[in-house]
Structure formats: structure tokens, C-alpha cells
Amino acid sequence: MSTPAIEIEGLTKDYPVGFWRQRMHRSLDHLTLQVQDGEVFGFLGPNGAGKTTTLKVLMSIIFPTSGSARVRGKSIDDVSMHREIGYLPEQPYFYDYLTARELLDYYARLFGFAASERRERIIRFLERVGLGGAADVQLRKFSKGMLQRVGIAQAILHDPQVIFLDEPMSGLDPVGRREVRDIIHDLKREGRTIFFSTHILSDAEMLCDRVGVLVGGKLQGVGAPREIVSMEVYAMEILFETPEGHPLPNSLAKSATQVGGRYRAEVPEDQLYPVLDELRRCEARILSVTPLRPTLEDYFFKLVARDKSAPPQLVEVGAR
Amino acid sequence: MSAVPGIVAVNTFREAVRDRVLYNLIVFALMMIGASVLVGEISIGISRLVIINLGLSAISIFGLVMAVFIGVGLVYKEMEKRTLYCLLAKPVRRWEFLIGKFGGLVLTLTVNTFFMALGLGAALYYVSREFLRSDAMIVIAIYFIVLELALVTALALFFSCFSSPMLSTLYTLGIYVAGFFSGDIREIGMVTHSPAMQTAARAISYLLPNFRNFNVIAAASHGDAIPFSLIWQNTAYAALYVALALIGASAIFSGRNLK
Amino acid sequence: MSSRSHSRALWFALVAIPALFIAIGFLQIRIEAETRTVGQQKEELLLRSGLLLKRWSLGYDSLLGDIYWTRAVQYYGARVGHPGEKFVLLSPLLDITTTLDPNLIVAYRFGAIFLSEPMPTGADRSDLAVELVKKGVAANPNSWELSSDLGFLYYWHLKDYEKAAAAYLQGSKIPNAPSWMKMMAAQVSEKGNAFSNSLAIWSELYETTQNEKVKKNAFQHLQSLRALQDTVELNKLAEQYRKQHGGYPSSVKELYDRGLLQGVPLDPAGFPYGFGADGKAQLDPNSPITLPKISESPTE
Numbered sequence: 001m002s003t004p005a006i007e008i009e010g011l012t013k014d015y016p017v018g019f020w021r022q023r024m025h026r027s028l029d030h031l032t033l034q035v036q037d038g039e040v041f042g043f044l045g046p047n048g049a050g051k052t053t054t055l056k057v058l059m060s061i062i063f064p065t066s067g068s069a070r071v072r073g074k075s076i077d078d079v080s081m082h083r084e085i086g087y088l089p090e091q092p093y094f095y096d097y098l099t100a101r102e103l104l105d106y107y108a109r110l111f112g113f114a115a116s117e118r119r120e121r122i123i124r125f126l127e128r129v130g131l132g133g134a135a136d137v138q139l140r141k142f143s144k145g146m147l148q149r150v151g152i153a154q155a156i157l158h159d160p161q162v163i164f165l166d167e168p169m170s171g172l173d174p175v176g177r178r179e180v181r182d183i184i185h186d187l188k189r190e191g192r193t194i195f196f197s198t199h200i201l202s203d204a205e206m207l208c209d210r211v212g213v214l215v216g217g218k219l220q221g222v223g224a225p226r227e228i229v230s231m232e233v234y235a236m237e238i239l240f241e242t243p244e245g246h247p248l249p250n251s252l253a254k255s256a257t258q259v260g261g262r263y264r265a266e267v268p269e270d271q272l273y274p275v276l277d278e279l280r281r282c283e284a285r286i287l288s289v290t291p292l293r294p295t296l297e298d299y300f301f302k303l304v305a306r307d308k309s310a311p312p313q314l315v316e317v318g319a320r
Numbered sequence: 321m322s323a324v325p326g327i328v329a330v331n332t333f334r335e336a337v338r339d340r341v342l343y344n345l346i347v348f349a350l351m352m353i354g355a356s357v358l359v360g361e362i363s364i365g366i367s368r369l370v371i372i373n374l375g376l377s378a379i380s381i382f383g384l385v386m387a388v389f390i391g392v393g394l395v396y397k398e399m400e401k402r403t404l405y406c407l408l409a410k411p412v413r414r415w416e417f418l419i420g421k422f423g424g425l426v427l428t429l430t431v432n433t434f435f436m437a438l439g440l441g442a443a444l445y446y447v448s449r450e451f452l453r454s455d456a457m458i459v460i461a462i463y464f465i466v467l468e469l470a471l472v473t474a475l476a477l478f479f480s481c482f483s484s485p486m487l488s489t490l491y492t493l494g495i496y497v498a499g500f501f502s503g504d505i506r507e508i509g510m511v512t513h514s515p516a517m518q519t520a521a522r523a524i525s526y527l528l529p530n531f532r533n534f535n536v537i538a539a540a541s542h543g544d545a546i547p548f549s550l551i552w553q554n555t556a557y558a559a560l561y562v563a564l565a566l567i568g569a570s571a572i573f574s575g576r577n578l579k
Numbered sequence: 580m581s582s583r584s585h586s587r588a589l590w591f592a593l594v595a596i597p598a599l600f601i602a603i604g605f606l607q608i609r610i611e612a613e614t615r616t617v618g619q620q621k622e623e624l625l626l627r628s629g630l631l632l633k634r635w636s637l638g639y640d641s642l643l644g645d646i647y648w649t650r651a652v653q654y655y656g657a658r659v660g661h662p663g664e665k666f667v668l669l670s671p672l673l674d675i676t677t678t679l680d681p682n683l684i685v686a687y688r689f690g691a692i693f694l695s696e697p698m699p700t701g702a703d704r705s706d707l708a709v710e711l712v713k714k715g716v717a718a719n720p721n722s723w724e725l726s727s728d729l730g731f732l733y734y735w736h737l738k739d740y741e742k743a744a745a746a747y748l749q750g751s752k753i754p755n756a757p758s759w760m761k762m763m764a765a766q767v768s769e770k771g772n773a774f775s776n777s778l779a780i781w782s783e784l785y786e787t788t789q790n791e792k793v794k795k796n797a798f799q800h801l802q803s804l805r806a807l808q809d810t811v812e813l814n815k816l817a818e819q820y821r822k823q824h825g826g827y828p829s830s831v832k833e834l835y836d837r838g839l840l841q842g843v844p845l846d847p848a849g850f851p852y853g854f855g856a857d858g859k860a861q862l863d864p865n866s867p868i869t870l871p872k873i874s875e876s877p878t879e
């Protein structure tokens with residue numbers, strides 16, 4: 001394979017904290033990561049993990065304490081790198097006094113597009129994010145979801161090869177999330193590399209070729225969603241109803257929980273058939289039987305729990 | 321040279337225009353004309369002089385207020401509202417952004433000053449029904465005011481690269497006042513008997529932006545000739561000082577972690 | 580902590596900023612050379628009303644008063660000695676200063692000197708000086724110095740001995756006023772030999788002032804007063820000589836030879852005195868000292 005689309009090497013960021021900025025808080029700790037060309041990479045982590053920090057460093061909005069990064073072989077210090085990337089900040093905000101069309105025109109000018117090309121692109125991309133009708137509305141009148149869409153439009157307006165999206169689904173309703181997922185799918189089909197951060201696992205599971213999990217500034221693991229989570233079934237979930245007055249079978253009396261007139265029980269895989277037999281004996285109606293796999297979610301919470309038990313990281317002054 | 325500063329400047333100008341700042345000017349122009357009518361009626365003979373003095377002073381003060389108060393917020397607002405994030409992800413260098421912001425405000429102030437100058441011209445014509453040859457000096461005085469405003473804007477921008485708008489306003493106004501008295505600082509230094517103090521006072525007085533250079537309002541109102549050499553010298557002075565402030569601002573801003 | 584491009588920017592700034600400062604300094608020197616010829620001719624005081632300024636000063640009136648006092652001193656200092664200088668803005672500046680800060684005694688005292696001195700060391704406007712000091716006396720009834728200055732102005736510059744005596748007398752009643760105030764009042768009212776008074780005043784000024792120009796000026800006054808005193812004494816002797824010998828002496832040495840003098844007096848600059856054809860004592864033509872122009876010689 002050629003050069004990776006994104007190479008991050010030992011990226012570390014310390015923020016000064018405290019009234020006198022005397023201590024350093026390490027928000028990102030020696031992050032090393034590669035994203036291949038054409039990949040959709042999910043950057044996962046709970047709030048405060050350091051996802052936004054990583055993206056801000058990559059965009060030179062802030063500067064790393066140490067480490068380096070390259071995008072398509074170009075150092076992030078190199079301004080020409082920015083011609084090839086798009087970036088959607090977290091909770092994007094734009095100039096109140098501009099309309100969506102004027103905003104995109106401003107950004108398109110920065111890439112040197114001619115007037116006719118700008119006009120055409122702006123319409124095309126506004127429609128792509130579902131804002132075709134709001135082109136001439138001032139941005140101050142936009143809802144959060146609409147701003148998010150404008151943000152996506154400006155990130156892809158110039159057909160960048162690598163696209164960085166910080167929580168692209170946040171602030172959107174279910175329909176909106178779905179539309180953004182479709183856009184990401186389309187971009188992937190066009191062969192672009194997408195690096196997006198999220199704390200919502202289902203989004204990542206549905207979209208990503210690979211994910212990286214960041215907790216407390218440290219990368220906990222990288223791989224295909226399936227590699228991160230073992231596919232092994234650890235339990236079977238049974239949903240059932242019992243006829244009026246019938247008691248629960250003994251084996252389920254303790255473990256089953258009642259949910260709106262129905263019962264739900266988790267049983268180990270090897271106990272499934274004996275339990276089903278018992279249920280048949282007491283004339284229960286089986287509603288569903290589902291194998292339970294650990295999800296990304298579980299993995300995630302395990303990591304967070306582990307991190308919480310560790311003391312917060314504070315590097316003393318001079319550690320810069 | 322890249323096109324980026326120009327694009328940023330136009331956007332900055334657009335922001336200022338949409339902020340309705342410029343619409344105050346019409347009010348100003350009307351007030352000027354109204355006031356001059358009044359003055360013309362009470363003071364026969366010196367009404368022209370009063371209108372020119374009043375008008376030029378007003379243009380200068382009004383512009384100064386705008387330069388300082390918009391200038392200190394130019395960069396700060398984009399940082400605070402995080403509109404800079406999207407911009408800096410584009411192929412835009414930070415110094416290009418700064419120059420663009422500066423250019424945009426200077427453009428705004430120039431347009432602004434132009435309209436106010438029209439108001440002054442109208443008032444002048446209203447009372448005297450004529451323009452004199454010597455009124456050309458008013459144009460030069462207005463040009464000097466624009467230079468002065470550019471310098472103030474650059475200073476405001478410089479301070480706002482590392483301090484809050486409140487403090488930046490204080491610093492900028494402080495430098496403005498100190499700059500006005502820089503000649504006096506030198507003479508105060510002469511009064512002390514310590515050679516070290518004298519040298520320090522001299523150095524400070526030459527390094528502070530000397531805003532007296534740009535003030536030819538009195539000469540303009542009397543129609544006194546302003547030598548041509550002063551025009552280019554003041555232009556060069558303003559250009560050098562603006563460059564100084566912008567280079568300083570860029571050096572600081574380029575290394576800043578945005579919040 | 581910052582990027583490579585930033586360190587480049589820093590280096591550039593490090594080189595460019597001092598270079599620009601140097602260029603700016605040189606340009607400023609040129610501009611000042613230029614504006615000295617233009618701007619200075621037409622001086623203006625935009626605001627002539629001290630009361631208005633006081634109202635606008637937002638409570639910083641005494642500070643503003645100090646600033647105006649500084650301006651006044653500089654205004655005077657920059658012009659003193661220029662032939663034909665009329666110091667037109669001096670009086671308004673002093674008026675604004677003392678309106679802003681009525682208790683700034685120094686402004687009345689030196690202001691009066693600047694205003695009353697003959698050109699080119701002053702504005703030759705004793706009338707304005709009197710007005711200023713009167714304002715000071717009214718605002719500072721406990722300052723005997725101002726009364727003394729007022730007396731001096733009337734006495735020395737305006738030759739109004741009656742008003743001078745009144746001013747001295749008023750001042751002498753102020754607690755802490757030195758005893759010579761009363762003497763001055765008495766002597767001036769008799770229109771007596773007033774050398775000692777003016778000598779006293781100038782000596783006091785000479786001793787107390789910090790201002791080089793004023794000191795020098797006082798020194799010159801002291802010298803010319805001493806010379807004047809000498810000539811008056813010599814004239815008395817010449818009169819005595821005439822009574823004895825039936826004619827005026829032609830030189831000071833003749834007075835000495837006839838035993839009327841114990842030695843040959845020299846003027847404060849070290850030159851001998853002479854006698855004119857009218858028998859009046861004169862200064863040596865080479866002496867730098869000038870006698871006070873006296874229609875004015877205080878009568879005996």
C-alpha cells in the first residue's frame with residue numbers, strides 16, 4: 001500500500017491548568033495511529049477522552065507538546081496540506097451575518113475556485129446536506145442541526161481526499177443521523193478517507209472499517225469493530241409470556257425479570273434447551289430467543305471503568 | 321502574495337457593514353450639516369473655520385472609537401465563537417488571516433471616513449456656497465486621519481492577539497494618549513538631570529507611535545499649505561508602524577493555542 | 580511547543596521589529612524637522628475655557644491642571660529668548676491651569692514672572708500677571724507669597740506704589756508671613772529707597788528657585804540692582820564733590836583722590852564706573868551689566 005492517508009506519531013498534548021497555569025494536564029498521551037487511504041476510521045472515546053484535542057492538533061488550531069503527524073505525506077505544519085482535507089469542528093459555529101450561500105462562497109474563494117464553479121458547487125453541496133431551500137437564510141436563524149449540515153457542506157465543498165469530522169452526528173435527529181451516515185457512505189464510495197470521532201458506538205459500528213478507542217488520552221486499541229469485540233456469544237436472551245396464574249419454572253424464578261407482562265431472562269448458552277423445555281412444560285409462550293454478544297459499548301464501558309479507577313494524570317511543570 | 325488576505329478582508333468588511341456600523345454615518349453626516357447650519361447662523365466670518373475644525377475632529381474621534389472598539393474584537397470574536405476553526409482548516413496561514421482582518425477594518429474605516437468627509441463637504445458648501453483652493457488641505461487632513469486610524473487598528477489588533485478586549489482597549493487607548501504626548505515625554509526627560517533618564521525618555525518618545533504627526537487639523541482649517549514631503553513621510557511612517565504591529569501580532573498569534 | 584512555521588515567524592519578527600523601530604525613529608526625526616516649520620506657527624488652544632475643561636475632566640481636574648502647567652512651562656521654555664516672541668498662549672494656558680487647580684501656587688508665582696518680564700524673556704504683560712496673581716490671592720488666602728508677588732508686580736513693573744504697599748500689607752497679616760513683608764509695605768508706601776526690597780525679593784527668588792532660567796534672570800536683576808545702588812551712591816558723592824570743588828568729577832578716581840571714597844568700586848561684573856558730562860555715574864561701556872531702565876529709579 002502507498003503512504004497512509006493519516007500518520008500520527010507520538011502525539012502528546014499537555015494543557016496548563018490551575019489559576020496560575022502551574023500544572024499540566026495531559027489530554028493526549030503519545031497517540032500513534034495510521035489510517036489507510038480510502039478507509040473510514042472511527043475515533044471512539046467517551047467525553048473528555050481527547051478526540052477533539054487530536055483533531056485540533058491535526059488542524060494546527062493548537063500545537064502539540066510533542067509528536068508529529070502527516071496527512072497524505074505532508075506535515076501538518078505545511079499549509080498546502082489544508083488543500084487536501086476537510087474539517088468539521090465539534091458543534092460548528094459560523095458568522096451570524098452571512099447566509100449559507102455566502103459562507104460557502106467565502107470558503108470556496110479560499111480554494112481559488114472561479115465564480116461559476118463556486119455557484120454550481122455551493123448549490124450542489126447545499127442540496128447534498130439537505131439545505132437546498134435555506135441557501136439564502138442568514139446563519140443566525142439556523143438550528144443546531146442545520147449548522148451541523150452547513151458544517152458538513154463546508155468540509156466537503158472542495159472535494160478533499162481526507163475528511164475529518166468531529167462528532168458529525170451530534171445535534172441531529174434520527175433522520176438527520178441517517179442522512180449523515182448516507183453522506184459518509186457516499187464519500188467512502190467515492191474513495192475518500194474519513195476520520196470521524198464519536199462517542200456513540202452504534203454509529204461507529206455501522207460505518208467504520210476500523211475503529212480506535214481513546215480513553216483518558218491514551219489509545220486503548222485499534223482494529224476492525226469485530227476484532228475489538230470478540231464475536232463469542234456469552235448468553236442467550238429469552239423473552240416469554242406465561243399464562244394467567246402459572247408460576248415461573250424454578251430455574252428462572254430468580255433470574256427472570258418482568259417487563260410489561262412479559263418476562264426476560266438471560267441464560268448461559270448451554271442451558272438454553274433445558275430452560276426452553278421447562279418453559280414448554282408450564283405452557284409459556286416464547287416470544288424471542290436472541291444470542292447476546294458483547295458490543296463495542298460493553299468494551300467501552302469496561303475501559304472507562306478501568307480508567308476511572310486510575311488516578312487522574314497530572315504532569316508537573318517542566319514536563320513540557 | 322496570496323489572495324487570502326483580500327478574501328478575509330472583504331468578509332470582514334461585509335461583517336462590519338452588516339453590523340449596521342456604517343448606518344450611523346448617515347446620522348453623523350446629517351448632524352454635521354445640522355450643526356453647521358446652526359454655527360453658520362451664530363458666527364459669521366469664522367463659520368468655515370469652525371465647521372472644518374469641528375468636522376475633522378469629529379471624523380477623527382468617531383473613526384478612532386470605531387478602530388479601537390472593532391479592532392480589539394476582530395480576532396477575539398473569531399476565537400471566542402470558534403469561527404476560526406473552520407477558517408484555519410482551509411489553506412490559510414495565521415498571518416494571512418491577521419492581515420486580512422486588518423485590511424477589512426481599514427477598508428471599513430476608509431469608506432466610513434469617506435462618507436463623513438462628504439458630510440463635511442456638504443456642510444461646508446452649505447454655509448459658504450463655494451469651495452476654496454485651500455480646501456484641498458482638508459483632503460490631506462482626512463488622508464492623515466485615515467493613516468492614523470490604520471495605525472490604531474494595527475495596534476488594537478496587536479494587543480488583542482494576547483489579551484482580552486477590555487485590556488486591549490485600555491492598552492490601545494493608553495498608547496494613543498502616550499503617543500500624543502511623546503514629544504512631551506522627551507522634554508520631561510530633559511528636565512531630569514540623569515543622562516540615563518534622558519536617553520530613556522528620548523528612546524521612548526521616538527519609539528512610541530507619534531500621533532501628533534497626523535494632526536494637521538489646525539493647519540487645514542486655516543488653509544495653510546502642508547508640504548508635500550509630509551504626505552509621503554506620514555504615509556511611510558504609518559506603513560512602517562503598521563508593519564511593525566502586524567509582524568508583532570503575527571509572531572504572537574502564529575504560536576498561540578486557540579481555545 | 581509550537582510548529583516549525585511558527586519558529587520561522589518568530590525569527591522573522593526578531594529581525595524585522597528592531598529594523599522597523601530604527602527606521603521609524605529616523606523618520607520621526609525627519610517629520611519633526613518638517614513640522615517645526617509648519618505646525619508651530621499656527622498655535623491653537625482648542626479649548627480656552629478652563630471651566631469647561633474642569634467640567635469635562637471627570638474629576639481629574641487637578642491632574643489635568645498639572646498637565647496644563649507642564650504645557651505652560653514648555654510653551655514658555657521653548658520660546659524664551661526668541662526675539663519678537665509675544666507668548667500669546669501663555670496667559671490662556673496659565674488661566675486654564677489655575678482654573679483646573681486653583682491651589683497650584685507655583686503656577687501663579689512663576690506664571691507671573693513669565694508674563695511680566697520684558698520681551699524676549701517674558702510676555703511684557705504685567706497687567707495679565709497682576710490678574711493672574713490676584714486670582715491666586717483670592718483662591719489662596721493663606722499664601723503670603725502670592726501677596727508678596729502681587730506687591731512686587733505693582734512696585735517693580737507697574738510703579739503703582741500705593742497698590743504695591745497695600746498688597747504687601749495684606750500679605751504681612753497672613754500667619755507665618757515673614758517680618759520683611761511689613762517692612763516692604765512701609766518702605767514702598769514711603770516710596771523710599773526700594774533697592775533693598777527688590778534686592779530682598781530677587782535674592783529670595785534666587786535662593787529658592789529650582790528653575791535655571793529664573794535663577795539666571797534673578798541673578799541678572801540682582802547684579803543690575805547692585806549696580807544701580809552703586810550709581811546712586813556715586814551720584815550722591817559727585818554732588819558732594821561739586822559743592823566742595825565747584826564742578827563734577829570726571830572719574831571715580833578723583834573721588835578717591837579727594838578722600839571721598841575708601842577705594843575704587845567696581846560693578847558686579849568687575850568693570851569700573853565712570854562719570855558722564857552731566858556728572859551722573861555710568862557703567863563702563865564694556866560692562867555686560869545693564870541698569871534697570873529708570874524713569875523708574877525709585878525716588879529718594
Ligand SMILES: Nc1ncnc2c1ncn2[C@@H]1O[C@H](COP(=O)(O)OP(=O)(O)O)[C@@H](O)[C@H]1O
Pocket residue numbers: 015016017025027045046047048049050051052053054579
Ligand atoms: N483549552 C483547554 N484547556 C485545558 N484543558 C482542556 C482544554 N481543552 C480540552 N481540555 C481537556 O482535555 C481533555 C480532552 O478534551 P477533548 O479533546 O475535548 O475531549 P473529547 O473531544 O474526547 O470529548 C479533557 O479532559 C478536557 O478537559
Ligand SMILES: [Mg+2]
Pocket residue numbers: 048051052053090167
Ligand atoms: Mg469532543
